[in-house]
Amino acid sequence: MSEHQEHIVSPKIYLTILIVLLIGTGATVYAAKIDLGRWNIVLALTIAVTKMTLVILFFMHGKYSARRTKLIIASGFFWLAIMLVLTLADYTTRHAEPSRSQLAPVRKLEPQPGAPLSA
Amino acid sequence: MSSSQQPPLSPQPAAEQQLPKEHYLNATYGIRSWLLTTDHKRIAILYLISVTFFFFVGGIFASLIRIHLLTPSGYLVTPETYNKLFTMHGVAMIFFFLIPSIPAVLGNFLIPIMIGAKDLAFPKINLLSWYIYLVGGALVLYSFATGGLDTGWTFYTPLSSIYSNSAVTPAVIGIFINGFSSILTGLNFIITVHTMRAPGMTWFRLPLFVWAHYATSLIFILGTPVIAITLLLAGLERMFHLGFFNPAYGGDPILFQHLFWFYSHPAVYIMILPAMGVISEIIPTFARKPIFGYDFIAASSIGIAVIGFIVWAHHMFLTGQSTYSALAFSFLTFLVAVPSAVKVFNWTSTLYKGSISFDTPMLYGLGFIGLFTIGGLTGLFLACLGLDIHLHDTYFVIAHFHYIMVGGAIMGYLGGIHFWWPKITGRLYPEYLARIAAITLFVGFNLTFFPQFILGYLGMPRRYHNYPPEYQVLNVMSTAGASILALGYLLPMIYLAWSMRYGKVAGKNPWPSTGLEWTTDSPPLTENFRETPVVGWEPYDFLHRPELGLLGAVSKKPVPAHGDD
Amino acid sequence: MHRTGELYGQFQTLEQQKESATLGMWVFLITEILFFGGLFLAYTVNRHAFPTAFGVGGNMLDLNLGFFNTIVLIASSFTMAMSVWSAQTSRRKAVPAWLIATLLLGSAFLGIKVVEYKQKFDHHLIPGHNFDVTYCSRNQVACGLGDKEFADEQKEIREGIEAEKAPRMSEEEATVALNAHAQLYFSLYFGMTGLHALHMVIGAGLLLWLIFEGFKGRFDANYNTPVENIGLYWHFVDIVWIFLFPLLYLINRHLA
Numbered sequence: 007m008s009e010h011q012e013h014i015v016s017p018k019i020y021l022t023i024l025i026v027l028l029i030g031t032g033a034t035v036y037a038a039k040i041d042l043g044r045w046n047i048v049l050a051l052t053i054a055v056t057k058m059t060l061v062i063l064f065f066m067h068g069k070y071s072a073r074r075t076k077l078i079i080a081s082g083f084f085w086l087a088i089m090l091v092l093t094l095a096d097y098t099t100r101h102a103e104p105s106r107s108q109l110a111p112v113r114k115l116e117p118q119p120g121a122p123l124s125a
Numbered sequence: 126m127s128s129s130q131q132p133p134l135s136p137q138p139a140a141e142q143q144l145p146k147e148h149y150l151n152a153t154y155g156i157r158s159w160l161l162t163t164d165h166k167r168i169a170i171l172y173l174i175s176v177t178f179f180f181f182v183g184g185i186f187a188s189l190i191r192i193h194l195l196t197p198s199g200y201l202v203t204p205e206t207y208n209k210l211f212t213m214h215g216v217a218m219i220f221f222f223l224i225p226s227i228p229a230v231l232g233n234f235l236i237p238i239m240i241g242a243k244d245l246a247f248p249k250i251n252l253l254s255w256y257i258y259l260v261g262g263a264l265v266l267y268s269f270a271t272g273g274l275d276t277g278w279t280f281y282t283p284l285s286s287i288y289s290n291s292a293v294t295p296a297v298i299g300i301f302i303n304g305f306s307s308i309l310t311g312l313n314f315i316i317t318v319h320t321m322r323a324p325g326m327t328w329f330r331l332p333l334f335v336w337a338h339y340a341t342s343l344i345f346i347l348g349t350p351v352i353a354i355t356l357l358l359a360g361l362e363r364m365f366h367l368g369f370f371n372p373a374y375g376g377d378p379i380l381f382q383h384l385f386w387f388y389s390h391p392a393v394y395i396m397i398l399p400a401m402g403v404i405s406e407i408i409p410t411f412a413r414k415p416i417f418g419y420d421f422i423a424a425s426s427i428g429i430a431v432i433g434f435i436v437w438a439h440h441m442f443l444t445g446q447s448t449y450s451a452l453a454f455s456f457l458t459f460l461v462a463v464p465s466a467v468k469v470f471n472w473t474s475t476l477y478k479g480s481i482s483f484d485t486p487m488l489y490g491l492g493f494i495g496l497f498t499i500g501g502l503t504g505l506f507l508a509c510l511g512l513d514i515h516l517h518d519t520y521f522v523i524a525h526f527h528y529i530m531v532g533g534a535i536m537g538y539l540g541g542i543h544f545w546w547p548k549i550t551g552r553l554y555p556e557y558l559a560r561i562a563a564i565t566l567f568v569g570f571n572l573t574f575f576p577q578f579i580l581g582y583l584g585m586p587r588r589y590h591n592y593p594p595e596y597q598v599l600n601v602m603s604t605a606g607a608s609i610l611a612l613g614y615l616l617p618m619i620y621l622a623w624s625m626r627y628g629k630v631a632g633k634n635p636w637p638s639t640g641l642e643w644t645t646d647s648p649p650l651t652e653n654f655r656e657t658p659v660v661g662w663e664p665y666d667f668l669h670r671p672e673l674g675l676l677g678a679v680s681k682k683p684v685p686a687h688g689d690d
Numbered sequence: 691m692h693r694t695g696e697l698y699g700q701f702q703t704l705e706q707q708k709e710s711a712t713l714g715m716w717v718f719l720i721t722e723i724l725f726f727g728g729l730f731l732a733y734t735v736n737r738h739a740f741p742t743a744f745g746v747g748g749n750m751l752d753l754n755l756g757f758f759n760t761i762v763l764i765a766s767s768f769t770m771a772m773s774v775w776s777a778q779t780s781r782r783k784a785v786p787a788w789l790i791a792t793l794l795l796g797s798a799f800l801g802i803k804v805v806e807y808k809q810k811f812d813h814h815l816i817p818g819h820n821f822d823v824t825y826c827s828r829n830q831v832a833c834g835l836g837d838k839e840f841a842d843e844q845k846e847i848r849e850g851i852e853a854e855k856a857p858r859m860s861e862e863e864a865t866v867a868l869n870a871h872a873q874l875y876f877s878l879y880f881g882m883t884g885l886h887a888l889h890m891v892i893g894a895g896l897l898l899w900l901i902f903e904g905f906k907g908r909f910d911a912n913y914n915t916p917v918e919n920i921g922l923y924w925h926f927v928d929i930v931w932i933f934l935f936p937l938l939y940l941i942n943r944h945l946a
Contacts, residue, residue: 014778015771024768031760031935035753038940046944050936058929065771066925067918074319075716082720085347086727088434093383093731096438096450097738237700244700246710312717320710321700350721354728358881367817367877369732374870375743380735384728657702 013070023064030057142630144551145646152651163248164651166549169234171255172225177618179221179262182269186214188611191573191604197594207590208275209291215278217269220300221262223534224392227399228310228345229254231541232338234549236314238642238649239332241323241658246316254309261303268296277588279389282370282381286362294363297356304353307395311345314338323641325660325685332640332664333422337402340426344391344398344433352388355381379444386437394433396530397497398426400537401468404490407544408472410638411487412479413675415665418471425464432461442513451510458508465501469494484636485559489540492567496532500525503578518588521581527574536566539617546621547635551648552628558620566613572606637674639665644673661685708915715919719926722889726930729882733937736878740871742853745942746823746846747875750815752806756939759802760931766795767928773904774921777914785917786904792924793897796890803887807880815876823847823872824865879938886934889927896920 034053038046063069068079149166159167190210193201202210233251237244245251268274272292276285285293318331318339358369359381368374370381409416416422438446438454472494481487503525506512516522547553576599581587585596592600634643641660645653661683662670669681701707737744773788810816813833814825826833827847830840847868854867900920903909909917 014775017772017775020768020771020775024764027764027767028761031757031764034936034940035757035943038936038943041944046940050940051933054933054936057932061767061925061929061932065767065928066922075713078713078716078720081347082723085434085720086723086730089351089387089724089727090731090734092435092438092450092453093380093387094734094738095453096379096383096446097735099447099449100445101447242700246700247714248700308721312714312721315717316710316714319713320706346717346721347724350725351728354725358728358732361881365818368870368874369736369877375736375740375867375874377735377739380732384731652699 013067015064015067015070019064023060026060027057142632144630145648145650147650148551148646148648149651150550150648161252163244163252165233165237165244165248165251166649166651168248168251168255169230170549172229172233172258175255175259175262176222176226176230179217180614182266183214183217183222184611184614186210186217188607190214191607193590194592194600195604197597198591202590204590205275206273208277208588209273211588212274212277212291213269216265216274216296216300218530219278219392219396220303221258221265223396223530224307225258225310226538227403227534227541228314228338228341228395229258231334231403231538231545232314232341232399233310235545235642236317236335236338237321238645238653239335239640240318240321241326241641241654241660242317242321243652243654245313246321247313250309251313254306254313257309258303258306261299261301261306264295264299264302268292268294268299271295279385280356280359280381281385282359282362282378283372286359286370286381287366294360297360297363301353301356301360304349304356307345307349311342311349314342315346323658323660325658325683326641329420329423330660330662330664331423332402333405333416333419333426334399334402336423336426337398337405340430341395341398341402343427343430344395347434348388348391348395351384352392355384355388358384379441379446382441382444383438386440387434390437390440391430391433393526393529394429396534397537398429400493400534400541401426403537403541403544404472404493405468406638406640407486407490407540408475409665409667410544410636411484411490412476412481413667414475414479415663415667416471417474417477418467419664421467422471425467428464429461432457432464436461439508439513442510443517455508455510459505462501462505462508465497469498469501483560485554485556485563486540486544488560488563488567489536489543492563493533493536493540496528496536496570500528500533503528515584516581518586519581520577520585520587523587524574524577524581527577531574532570539563539566542617542621544636545642546624547631548642548645548647548649550625550628551631551646552624553631553635554617554624554628555620559617562613562616562620565609565616569606569609569611569613573603573610574606576600576602576606634673639667639670639673639675659683704913711915711919712922715922719922722926726882726885729878729885730933730937733878733882736874737941740874742850743868743871744875746850746868747815747872747879748938748941749846749943750813750823750826751879751939752809753939753943755802755806756935759799760935762795762799762802763928763931766792766799767925769795770921770924774914774917777909777917778911780910782904782907782910785909786901789897789901789904789917793894793901796894796897796924800887800890800894803883810876810880817873817877817880821869821873821876823850823869823876882934882938886927886930889930893920893924893927896923 030053034050037049037053040046042049062079068076149164152164159171162168162171189201190207193199193207193210199207233245269292272290274289274293274296275291276289276293280293280297285297318335322331358367361367362369362371368376370376370378372378405416405422436454436458438450439458442451442455472490483491503521507516507522507525543554543559580596580599580603583596585592631647633645633647635647637643639662641658642649644658662681663684666681667675668678671678671680697704698707701710769788769791773785773792776782776784776788814820814822824847826835827840827844830837833840833843835843850868850872851861851864854864854871856864859867897920900917903916
């Protein structure tokens with residue numbers, strides 16, 4: 007079955023995307039220098055995902071590709087998401103003590119007069 | 126017309142049948158024509174030889190394990206050596222036999238023919254896959270020879286990455302490299318099924334064997350890269366003392382387990398899905414009925430592949446993972462049993478009111494259905510959190526996965542080898558001897574592994590070189606079974622080899638069965654078809670294909686393809 | 691031996707051949723997503739556990755070089771896309787020209803990476819026996835730090851050590867802990883950027899082949915599959931860096 011679509015993307019679009027990507031890079035560096043607490047990483051990743059989407063849609067012709075190709079791209083990310091989300095689901099729901107260095111000193115058992123030895 | 130032919134119920138080729146003059150085996154001669162071939166059928170034979178070799182390697186380790194376990198404080202080997210035995214048994218069998226076996230041998234040979242193509246989409250990459258497999262295998266053999274491996278095939282850190290004194294590094298590099306062989310095979314299959322189907326061969330006319338391999342290839346593509354990076358990290362950690370999985374550096378051994386099982390659980394579906402595909406071909410043929418619920422079997426193959434990716438942490442229930450995580454994975458593990466059950470119901474329904482004969486492939490097929498069902502059900506026991514606390518790391522787990530991998534996958538493999546042997550070699554194997562071998566294998570298998578369910582239930586831990594004396598009787602039974610099982614494996618190797626020279630010439634369609642591969646010569650031409658077939662019939666159409674020599678079939682006009690690809 | 695552009699024996703039509711090649715490249719890129727994905731998972735889990743140590747490590751990377759490299763790589767994606775466009779519109783001479791531009795930009799990227807890696811080596815930031823995240827806070831001249839930079843560095847290390855202190859942990863033990871966790875960061879840094887660089891080297895090799903074929907005038911509107919597919923690969927490598935840059939270089943820059 008013919009999937010072949012010779013849709014030629016114009017250099018004007020490529021140039022526009024290039025400029026947007028460069029602006030995005032500048033923005034992400036600028037934003038990194040402002041203290042937004044835990045939103046720094048969210049903003050940085052949002053910009054990164056946007057840049058990636060533009061590269062896929064336009065530079066890689068994703069927007070003009072067959073449905074099958076779009077499904078393949080989406081599946082790749084979906085599987086990555088499975089790996090990240092389900093693994094983090096374990097780590098973030100453990101309610102364990104905050105992770106400290108494993109090098110915390112071992113408590114010495116000093117026998118007190120009259121007291122049991124147990125820690 | 127069908128009245129002039131007497132389609133046989135058992136293979137009885139006409140007395141004057143000759144092998145075709147020209148076929149893929151005699152098309153060219155010489156070692157170079159084999160080692161540099163791009164013919165998918167020859168590559169399949171190359172794989173057949175190599176996976177059989179690794180099967181022997183794994184089998185020797187299994188024999189040593191069973192002999193050692195004849196006595197409670199086994200005297201055969203030291204505890205350290207025992208650790209190496211079960212590790213090397215697992216590594217050889219899983220990575221170098223079970224995972225490649227059906228896809229690389231039967232898949233490679235049959236998929237292009239089944240879809241009406243001349244070869245796979247990328248024949249040179251196919252050959253490259255085989256060489257990559259050899260390189261990986263050589264490194265692992267080197268590891269076996271220079272100190273062995275004692276970490277378990279699961280390579281848990283920090284034992285594998287720091288403390289083990291065995292030859293871990295070459296082994297993980299070898300398995301890493303071997304992963305690319307799988308990835309390239311999977312890639313080749315996916316592209317081939319998408320782009321190389323003959324006119325009229327729509328998705329829902331594909332043999333279920335092809336659907337099963339498509340689903341398996343999805344797992345190859347999405348899972349194998351993760352084991353690759355995981356083993357690479359473990360190897361780098363071992364070589365450069367990095368610290369990812371080392372608690373002294375703040376690293377986390379459980380991270381290794383998450384990464385490892387993300388692949389290794391879907392890997393077990395890599396091992397079983399192709400076998401299910403084989404069974405879906407064998408059952409309709411020897412029941413002489415269209416398969417029941419084609420759409421559901423096809424969909425369930427994809428379902429198993431997808432759901433199989435979200436259950437991995439059921440291997441980690443006892444690691445201290447979060448309770449909520451364990452709950453989620455337990456539930457999802459119950460869910461993954463559903464598509465498998467769908468298949469079992471459909472195969473069984475296919476048998477109902479069929480005209481059944483017990484040729485060797487059918488014996489393997491029926492054995493598969495029974496043993497896979499037992500193995501699968503016992504998986505549900507393990508999916509249950511409360512039960513798993515007691516059963517984890519016991520022989521119950523070992524019995525569970527051997528029921529599926531040996532009772533399931535290997536029986537599927539052998540069934541497929543027998544079923545398509547006439548196509549691959551042009552000759553028939555000796556039927557009665559083959560049936561005896563199949564029954565021997567079945568008996569030996571159950572005697573080996575059923576006692577292990579009981580042992581596990583009673584609490585015998587796995588990967589232990591010794592055990593309390595009260596477990597001895599069951600262990601002796603298991604070892605006795607293993608010797609019968611070994612006989613069941615050796616017999617086919619002997620008579621199949623014999624048949625290549627002395628077997629009766631088979632003809633195009635000895636069983637007979639539907640499917641494009643049975644319209645080609647036995648053995649087929651290098652380019653498979655003289656002219657590209659145009660498919661005008663539905664799959665497993667035993668009622669309407671008189672040209673195949675099917676009993677009682679009536680002619681029907683070929684139907685052009687409906688729907689899109 | 692087949693010339694590029696001829697119909698291979700297993701295919702029926704050139705269109706089928708092109709379709710297969712492109713689909714094959716996309717499926718291969720999916721495997722690469724999962725391959726890098728394992729490293730991203732390791733990064734996420736470890737950063738979640740040791741946010742301060744990761745911040746300390748991240749601030750030791752040269753932001754200017756990282757920023758420059760990101761620009762370079764994005765530009766190389768543009769030139770690669772232009773090369774594909776040239777082939778699609780039969781501008782045969784322009785094809786290798788744009789490819790050479792891509793190769794030069796990619797080489798610039800790799801050159802800068804070498805500079806960065808050398809810097810890490812000098813600053814005792816290569817994971818292993820000599821790893822010492824506190825080195826630059828104690829050796830102003832050897833690390834080439836200005837006075838303000840040196841003071842910032844010391845402050846950062848001190849804060850990192852504070853964050854690592856568990857109850858009843860001594861200063862020494864906390865320093866060892868910070869060092870251990872920073873080493874995790876740098877192991878990931880080298881692992882991820884190293885794997886990325888390896889992919890770029892392979893990409894450079896593929897570009898060289900394309901340039902040779904391009905000079906022979908092989909690529910035009912009728913046949914440009916290799917340019918397109920190697921372009922896909924190159925864009926993918928760019929996308930990986932689009933994520934590596936913020937994750938490795940921009941962790942706690944507001945504190946620096």
